[in-house]
Amino acid sequence: MIAAGNPAVATNVGRPLAGGRRFSLDWIGVVPFLAYAGLFLLLPSTIIALGAFVNADGAFTLENYQHLSRSYVVKSTVDTTVISAVTAVAGAILGALLSYAIVMGSPNGVLRRLVVSASGVLAQFGGVTLAFAFIASIGPAGFVYLFAQAHGFDYYTHGIWLFERTGLGLVYLYFQIPLMVLVFLPALDGIKPQWREATESLGGNTWHYWRHVAGPLLFPAFLGATLLLFANAFSAYATANALINQGQPMLSQQIGGALSSEVGAFEPGFAKAIAVEMIVIVTLVTVLYSLLQRRTSRWL
Amino acid sequence: MTDRSGVEVRLENLVRRYGTVTALDGLSLTLAPGELVALLGPSGCGKTTALRLLAGLEEADGGRIVIAGNDVTGLPANRRNIGMVFQAYSLFPHMVAWENVAFGLQMRHVSAVERKKRALDMLDLVGLARFANRYASQMSGGQQQRVALARALAIQPQVLLLDEPLSALDAKVRSRLRDEIRRVQLEVGITTLFVTHDQEEALAIADRVGVMQSGKLEQLGPPTLVYSRPATPFVADFVGLTNRMQGTVRGGSVEVRGTSIPLVQPDVSDGPAIALIRPEAVSIDGNGGTDEGPLVGTVIAVAFLGAVSRVTVDLGDTTVLAQLPTSSASQHPAGTRVRLALRTDPVLIQREEPAPTAS
Ligand SMILES: Nc1ncnc2c1ncn2[C@@H]1O[C@H](COP(=O)(O)OP(=O)(O)OP(=O)(O)O)[C@@H](O)[C@H]1O
Ligand SMILES: [Mg+2]
Numbered sequence: 001m002i003a004a005g006n007p008a009v010a011t012n013v014g015r016p017l018a019g020g021r022r023f024s025l026d027w028i029g030v031v032p033f034l035a036y037a038g039l040f041l042l043l044p045s046t047i048i049a050l051g052a053f054v055n056a057d058g059a060f061t062l063e064n065y066q067h068l069s070r071s072y073v074v075k076s077t078v079d080t081t082v083i084s085a086v087t088a089v090a091g092a093i094l095g096a097l098l099s100y101a102i103v104m105g106s107p108n109g110v111l112r113r114l115v116v117s118a119s120g121v122l123a124q125f126g127g128v129t130l131a132f133a134f135i136a137s138i139g140p141a142g143f144v145y146l147f148a149q150a151h152g153f154d155y156y157t158h159g160i161w162l163f164e165r166t167g168l169g170l171v172y173l174y175f176q177i178p179l180m181v182l183v184f185l186p187a188l189d190g191i192k193p194q195w196r197e198a199t200e201s202l203g204g205n206t207w208h209y210w211r212h213v214a215g216p217l218l219f220p221a222f223l224g225a226t227l228l229l230f231a232n233a234f235s236a237y238a239t240a241n242a243l244i245n246q247g248q249p250m251l252s253q254q255i256g257g258a259l260s261s262e263v264g265a266f267e268p269g270f271a272k273a274i275a276v277e278m279i280v281i282v283t284l285v286t287v288l289y290s291l292l293q294r295r296t297s298r299w300l
Numbered sequence: 301m302t303d304r305s306g307v308e309v310r311l312e313n314l315v316r317r318y319g320t321v322t323a324l325d326g327l328s329l330t331l332a333p334g335e336l337v338a339l340l341g342p343s344g345c346g347k348t349t350a351l352r353l354l355a356g357l358e359e360a361d362g363g364r365i366v367i368a369g370n371d372v373t374g375l376p377a378n379r380r381n382i383g384m385v386f387q388a389y390s391l392f393p394h395m396v397a398w399e400n401v402a403f404g405l406q407m408r409h410v411s412a413v414e415r416k417k418r419a420l421d422m423l424d425l426v427g428l429a430r431f432a433n434r435y436a437s438q439m440s441g442g443q444q445q446r447v448a449l450a451r452a453l454a455i456q457p458q459v460l461l462l463d464e465p466l467s468a469l470d471a472k473v474r475s476r477l478r479d480e481i482r483r484v485q486l487e488v489g490i491t492t493l494f495v496t497h498d499q500e501e502a503l504a505i506a507d508r509v510g511v512m513q514s515g516k517l518e519q520l521g522p523p524t525l526v527y528s529r530p531a532t533p534f535v536a537d538f539v540g541l542t543n544r545m546q547g548t549v550r551g552g553s554v555e556v557r558g559t560s561i562p563l564v565q566p567d568v569s570d571g572p573a574i575a576l577i578r579p580e581a582v583s584i585d586g587n588g589g590t591d592e593g594p595l596v597g598t599v600i601a602v603a604f605l606g607a608v609s610r611v612t613v614d615l616g617d618t619t620v621l622a623q624l625p626t627s628s629a630s631q632h633p634a635g636t637r638v639r640l641a642l643r644t645d646p647v648l649i650q651r652e653e654p655a656p657t658a659s
Contacts, residue, residue, distance in 0.1 A: 194390035197357050200377040201384040202404035202455060212403070216394050 045279055052272035064273040073254060073274065080234060080251040081281075083165055087172040088229035094173070095180020095229075096222060102181070103188045116185070119178035126175055127238035134171050134243070138162060163244055171243060172236065176229050183228060187221035224292035231285045235278065251278055306334030306491035307368035307458050309354070315362035316349050316515075323349040325515035326363070331459075336485055336492040337520075338502035341512030342538065347495040348387075350512075351461050354493065356380045367458055378407075383452030383490075387464040389444045391436040397447045398423060398432040404455035422450040425484060442473040449481060453488060460485065460492040466501065478505050499539050503527060511535045529564060533650040536576040541610075543577040543620050547649070554649055557594035557615075559642040563649060573649040579610060579623035581643040588637030595640040599632050613640060 055061040102112045138144045140160050161167050199209045237252035248257055258271035309331040316324040323346045331337050339347045352358040356377035365373045372380055391400050398419040405415035423429050426446040436444050445465050466474045482505050485492050496502050502509045503523040510520040519531040530536035547556035552566030554575045588596040597615040609629035611622045632638050
């Protein structure tokens, strides 16, 4: 998950930078960050991107990138995109509703503190632990299923969907919704009650308020958060791998497949090419996201 | 600008409770057409509550609100046609200044062309035509509040409400914008209720000042009257600075440190009382030298306020504030001995306990 470093989305106070023209040493402050990003982000990405141009004999090749058009890679790309998009949109909507319920309550209330701290933990919840939690509860041998079955409600009559894409989507929601809460709550907090009262005293009703004031103010943050959730799901690996070990629908799993010799060919260069594909997609989404952020930060 | 004669606004016996707190406890107040009334009072006395009830943002637990002869008590805010300027900046941040001003017209289905034109006119009225295309984040606090004023007036409301619109601004901008609000209000001729806890502001801007305490109106009157003839000790204390000096009531006047001062309300029983005396009724009569006397003391502080200065004099058993022209105050620096004189304008008294000899 890429969520960890991104807890506060709509809070950035993006005032126009003033007086940045003269010579200044302000940039020294970002040196550690640039060094970090270079070392752990740019460098590995470059190594991977270049490595994908090398074949098994160490010679230059375009083959690895060409292999991306293999039908199972294309299908995997589509599947991953769909699952990511669906869980992002569903997670964003449910998370936004939950956030709204929280801000309606008292600012220091129990509900708020509870949900926020739970979200902080759950947004990072993933991998084998999360998959196991689902398998042990609603899985075909899980206590919830056994209980439901014993009471005449067998939700696996049409197959064990938990181990398919439906199940994966459900499990993903488990960290998507909390992530949405973390990311969207600051944007909701930025909405001042006076805006609603001003709307009313100017003759507007609730619909006008959402249509002309709160909606336009929140939409970029909502969209931005959705993109973040998309990237979050798109790059998840451990959860999918723990839950689904047949078919490997997710792109991240294909990398694993290309690296393990037991499935067939051991193709490290090809694995790198898939990684590059993922990096490109996530980068695109992130760029879109930051463009949206820039827009909201001008207002709030 | 649009010429419109103001309407009468009547608050009748308004009551509002929050749980056990009674924010408004039978507030009655009538604003004459086109009048600007400033509601003044300490924090928590119910000023904002009164305003919000009038605006329809809050429901009354009792009493009536009548605007231009119509009972609007049960009407929701968006149908009251009241312009409101809030304390904190309330401009819509995603709209530029003219879009903010045009918003209320949009709610009234005014055509796009017409509302832009009228928004620009309103911005012109508050002197911000040049800022029409700025976002709130690109304007100063004072400019934002002026846009908020234009926005409130653009819908041609019957009543204008301002809730401490200047409290977030620094002193200089504050007094300039205060005069600006008054100019615009007079130009438009709109009945206005202006809430503030700053007495100087209230006295400077209003036709009449209403002083509130604990959810009730203590006094309503022209600024000069509220200041010079406070109706109650609370008003005397709250509006302006007041010296509280021990004295004795005798036959309709109070004797304070050897000076006999007439009472505002002379028909009270004789006995000890506290006289409330304005600093400007205390003057320095000359050097005290080595004299002794009830009004001779030592200057312990001099505060320069511009043209006037405020001098604190220690009389031994009490300290007294005197306000004088700076030119004469400067002749009595801290440490010098002075002789004070009390002007014999009628004063209010306060009694800590019932007079012992009720006759
Ligand atoms: N929404 C509310 N819930 C509970 N109590 C409230 C609420 N609004 C106001 N009060 C209480 O009602 C009383 C009057 O409040 P109000 O805001 O009208 O005071 P104010 O005169 O405007 O004070 P200030 O000068 O501090 O703005 C206060 O005791 C306040 O605590
Ligand atoms: Mg208030």
